[in-house]
Amino acid sequence: QRLGTRAARNGLDDDTLEGMLDDAGALLREATEASEDATSALERSESAPEAAAEAEAAQGQVRENLESLISMLDQGQDNWVARRTVEGLLAEQRELAAATQALGDQTMGRSREQLSQEELTELERIAERQRDAAERARRALDSLAERAEALERFDAAQADAMSQAARRGRQERVEQQMREAASQVDQNQTRAAAQGQQAAAEALEQMLEDIDSADEARDEALRRV
Numbered sequence: 001q002r003l004g005t006r007a008a009r010n011g012l013d014d015d016t017l018e019g020m021l022d023d024a025g026a027l028l029r030e031a032t033e034a035s036e037d038a039t040s041a042l043e044r045s046e047s048a049p050e051a052a053a054e055a056e057a058a059q060g061q062v063r064e065n066l067e068s069l070i071s072m073l074d075q076g077q078d079n080w081v082a083r084r085t086v087e088g089l090l091a092e093q094r095e096l097a098a099a100t101q102a103l104g105d106q107t108m109g110r111s112r113e114q115l116s117q118e119e120l121t122e123l124e125r126i127a128e129r130q131r132d133a134a135e136r137a138r139r140a141l142d143s144l145a146e147r148a149e150a151l152e153r154f155d156a157a158q159a160d161a162m163s164q165a166a167r168r169g170r171q172e173r174v175e176q177q178m179r180e181a182a183s184q185v186d187q188n189q190t191r192a193a194a195q196g197q198q199a200a201a202e203a204l205e206q207m208l209e210d211i212d213s214a215d216e217a218r219d220e221a222l223r224r225v
Helices: 002-009 017-042 051-072 078-106 117-151 156-171 174-185 190-224
Strands: none
Touching: 002 051, 017 051, 017 078, 078 117, 078 156, 078 174, 078 190, 117 156, 117 174, 117 190, 156 174, 156 190, 174 190
């Protein structure tokens, strides 16, 4: 809260900083709630033995949240932005795949002409969201490549990780898979669309692993030094 107030007072118009503070605040709020749950469970543990297990689980949640916070704050700004962007795309792609699968179960065996207006509207909505995701994927891949080039002189490990993530995204045709899925949804080819959406999601997961590999590479370089 203090950092957020200082940023506002100093007129810092920085989306990255604002996003990081929002994420940190969310992690801490969840940790607070879990800590309160642990306190409540411990107070009940003498009269209710099962409450001790509840307390232990809540304490574990607190630890996980604080570890996530430490990890997030320990990352460089470029790493955080890149990871956040790919995570957002992955979450959206999973939602779209689930929505496509659900609609496909409902419209299976019928042509587009046999669908109700409500079903057609849902097809169009999913297809439009998929096209938007494809465009954001294109911008994300361009951004990763640009950040990798800019970081080359200052942080070779992070530059290599981002470059690898960008290469993987292009090799796995993430943007094209998304655009093809949008066209297939438009034509009510939901099964084929869902397969393409799943393939894009798997590629995005691998891209996240590529980005995370920067820390491992940096640690290894330090060990060699």
